[in-house]
Amino acid sequence: MQFLNQLTALYKKLTWTWNPGSDKEAGDAIVKNVLLHAFPNKVSKGSLSWKYSMYLGTISFVLFVILVVTGLILMFLYVPSVERAYSSVKDLEFVVSFGWLLRSLHRIAAHLMVAVVFLHMVRVFLTGAYKNGKSVGSNRPLNWIIGLGLLLMTLLLSFTGYLLPWDQLAYWAITVGTNIASSAPVVGDKIRFFLLGGNFIDQNALIRFYVLHVFFLPMIVVFLFVWHMWRIRKDGGLAVVDQEALTQKPEKVIPVKSKTYSLLGITNGSSVHVQTTMVNEEENSVASIPNLTRRLWLVTLGTIIVTVILSIIFRAPLEAAANPAVTPNPAKAPWYFLWLQEIVTISTIPLGFVTINGALIGGIILPTVMICLAVWWPYRDPSGINSVGVWFAPERKKQNRIFIIICLFIIIFTIIGTFLRGPYWNFYFPWEAWPTMPVKY
Ligand code: HEM
Structure with a gap:
C-alpha cells in the first residue's frame, strides 16, 4: 500500500498538474524557483503563439541540452588520441551496448541544431524581431548580435566535433575547412597554424579540437544563451508584445517634483513609480505557469522524440581510419560549409598568368562581409515601429525579399555541394554514376 502511495506521489510529481490559484501564488513560485526565474510572472498571449516564434529558439536549446547529455556520456568512452580515437569510436559502434544510438543521437542533434538555429535566425529576421519597439530600456539589436x-x-x-572520429570523412572535411581559412592574405597560414596547433592535422589538432569541443565552446554557448534570455526579459519580452502595446493606452505616470526618493542610495528618482519593461500588463497576458511551462515541456518532448526517431533511421557514418596519404575525391567540407566550398570553386577562375583566388573570395571575404552586414543591419534597418514582431510586414517587403534570396542561395548551394558534386567537383545528377577513380594517392 505504501509503495502504491509512493508511486502515486511520484506520478503526480512527474506529471505536475499544479495550477496556481492566484497571480500571487504563481509569482511566488517563480521567485522561489531558480529555473523558473528565467520567466516573468506573466507572458503575453502573442508570445505564446506557435505561429509567431515556432519555438525555434527553444528547440535549439533543447538540442543543445541533448548534445551536452549525450556528449558527457560519450566522454567516458572516447579517447582523444590519434592512435586510439578511431578504435574507440568503432567500439562505440560495434561493441558498447547502444553505443551506436548514443553516437547517432549526438550526431543527429548536432546537425539539427545547426539547421534549427539558422531557421530561428530567419524567423527573427522575417518578423523584424531585432528592432526596438516601445518597451522601456530595450536593446534588441544587441540580442541579435548575441x-x-x-x-x-x-x-x-x-x-x-567533426574531426573527433578520426576517420577519412573527419580528416578530409577538416583539411578542406582549414585550407580555406589559410587562404587569407598574409595571416592565412598563421590562422591555420593556430587552428591546428601545427602545420598538419595530427595529435596537436585533435587535442585542440577536443578541448574546444567539450569545454570552451559549450561554456561560451551557455554564457551567451543566459545573456540571450536575460536580454529578452530586459527587452520586455518577445518583439510581438510591441504590437500588442500599440493598441493600448500608455500607463499614466504622475511625476512628483517636490520630493526625491532614494532606494538605499543606489538609485534616486522623483517618482516612487518603478517603470516596468513590460509594455502590456493585464489584458493580453496570462500566467507563465502553467501556460508557458506547459508549452515548453511539449516542445522539449517533441524535440526529443524527433531526435530519437531520426537517430534510429539515420545511423552515424564511420568510414575507414584517417589516412593523410589517401585523398578522397571529392574531399568535402562539413555540409553547412559546402555553400562556401561551392562559391570557392566557382570563383576560382584562371585568367592566363593569374588566377582569381576563390578561397579568398568565398572563404574569407564573403563570410566576413556577411557577418559585418548582419551586425550592422539592425541599426541601419529603417522600418518603423509597426513592423516590429510582425511576420512579413509590408513595410519590410524589400529587405525581406533580399534576405530570403540570400538564404535560398545558401540552401541551394548547400544542396548542390552535398548531393550533386562528384570527383574534381564536377556536377553529377543523382541518377548519374561517378567515374571509378574517386581516390587520389
Ligand atoms: C544556440 C542558438 C540559439 C538559442 C538556443 C536561442 C534561443 C532563443 C530563445 C529560446 C528565444 C525565445 C523565442 C523562441 O523560442 O524563438 C530566442 C529569441 C531570440 N533570438 Fe535566439 N537563440 C539562438 C540563436 C539566435 C540567433 C542565431 C539569432 C540571430 C542572429 C537570435 C536572435 C534572437 C532574437 C532577436 C530573439 C528575440 C525574438 C523576439 O523578440 O521575437 N538567436 N532565442
Whole structure:
C-alpha cells in the first residue's frame, strides 16, 4: 500500500498538474524557483503563439541540452588520441551496448541544431524581431548580435566535433575547412597554424579540437544563451508584445517634483513609480505557469522524440581510419560549409598568368562581409515601429525579399555541394554514376 502511495506521489510529481490559484501564488513560485526565474510572472498571449516564434529558439536549446547529455556520456568512452580515437569510436559502434544510438543521437542533434538555429535566425529576421519597439530600456539589436555569436559558436562546436572520429570523412572535411581559412592574405597560414596547433592535422589538432569541443565552446554557448534570455526579459519580452502595446493606452505616470526618493542610495528618482519593461500588463497576458511551462515541456518532448526517431533511421557514418596519404575525391567540407566550398570553386577562375583566388573570395571575404552586414543591419534597418514582431510586414517587403534570396542561395548551394558534386567537383545528377577513380594517392 505504501509503495502504491509512493508511486502515486511520484506520478503526480512527474506529471505536475499544479495550477496556481492566484497571480500571487504563481509569482511566488517563480521567485522561489531558480529555473523558473528565467520567466516573468506573466507572458503575453502573442508570445505564446506557435505561429509567431515556432519555438525555434527553444528547440535549439533543447538540442543543445541533448548534445551536452549525450556528449558527457560519450566522454567516458572516447579517447582523444590519434592512435586510439578511431578504435574507440568503432567500439562505440560495434561493441558498447547502444553505443551506436548514443553516437547517432549526438550526431543527429548536432546537425539539427545547426539547421534549427539558422531557421530561428530567419524567423527573427522575417518578423523584424531585432528592432526596438516601445518597451522601456530595450536593446534588441544587441540580442541579435548575441544570437549571431550563438550561431557562430554552434558552427564551431559542430566543426570541432567533426574531426573527433578520426576517420577519412573527419580528416578530409577538416583539411578542406582549414585550407580555406589559410587562404587569407598574409595571416592565412598563421590562422591555420593556430587552428591546428601545427602545420598538419595530427595529435596537436585533435587535442585542440577536443578541448574546444567539450569545454570552451559549450561554456561560451551557455554564457551567451543566459545573456540571450536575460536580454529578452530586459527587452520586455518577445518583439510581438510591441504590437500588442500599440493598441493600448500608455500607463499614466504622475511625476512628483517636490520630493526625491532614494532606494538605499543606489538609485534616486522623483517618482516612487518603478517603470516596468513590460509594455502590456493585464489584458493580453496570462500566467507563465502553467501556460508557458506547459508549452515548453511539449516542445522539449517533441524535440526529443524527433531526435530519437531520426537517430534510429539515420545511423552515424564511420568510414575507414584517417589516412593523410589517401585523398578522397571529392574531399568535402562539413555540409553547412559546402555553400562556401561551392562559391570557392566557382570563383576560382584562371585568367592566363593569374588566377582569381576563390578561397579568398568565398572563404574569407564573403563570410566576413556577411557577418559585418548582419551586425550592422539592425541599426541601419529603417522600418518603423509597426513592423516590429510582425511576420512579413509590408513595410519590410524589400529587405525581406533580399534576405530570403540570400538564404535560398545558401540552401541551394548547400544542396548542390552535398548531393550533386562528384570527383574534381564536377556536377553529377543523382541518377548519374561517378567515374571509378574517386581516390587520389
Ligand atoms: C544556440 C542558438 C540559439 C538559442 C538556443 C536561442 C534561443 C532563443 C530563445 C529560446 C528565444 C525565445 C523565442 C523562441 O523560442 O524563438 C530566442 C529569441 C531570440 N533570438 Fe535566439 N537563440 C539562438 C540563436 C539566435 C540567433 C542565431 C539569432 C540571430 C542572429 C537570435 C536572435 C534572437 C532574437 C532577436 C530573439 C528575440 C525574438 C523576439 O523578440 O521575437 N538567436 N532565442
